[in-house]
Amino acid sequence: METEILSGHIEVDEKMYSQYQLADMFNINPATAAKGLNLLADANIVYKKRGLGMFVSSEAKALIIDKRKSQTLGKLVKEIVxxxxxxxxxxxxxxxMVRVEMREKGDSR
Structure with missing residues (x-):
């Protein structure tokens, strides 16, 4: 879901998929999907509207980017070094090597 938010497929204040939709999409238990949504809510990536569902917060992209930079990218950099x-x-x-790769990816955007 984070990737969907980052890519703009799910916009700020747009309703997220329900736990049942996610369970169906990913062939998982609805309780597992609910846990995932609650993790996103705990991280302030989504917010709850009682009786309406979960919606993408205005700071979602920034929060996801910060998390991925510090966790995912940080881990990869350590492994590369x-x-x-x-x-x-x-x-x-x-x-x-990084500069070359960045230039090549920049040309293909």
């Missing part, structure tokens, strides 16, 4: 050290890749080489 560790591998670079094993391979004796210098900091300059590694930074240049």
């Amino acid at each position: 560790k591998e670079a050290n094993y391979l004796n890749v210098s900091e300059e080489e590694l930074v240049e």
Whole structure:
């Protein structure tokens, strides 16, 4: 759901899928889907409107980006640096590899 919010497929103040819709979409138990929605609510990514469901908060994108930068990207960077050290890749080489990749991805946007 976070990726759907980041990509703009689900907008700010738009209603999220219900636990039953999510359960059907992902072939999971509705209780599991409800737990996922509650995790998003606990992180202030979605908010509840009593009797209406869950809606995307105005700060959802920023919260998701911050979380992914610190958790997902941070973990990947640690693994890359560790591998670079094993391979004796210098900091300059590694930074240049990242620059090249960023330029290539920038051209394909």
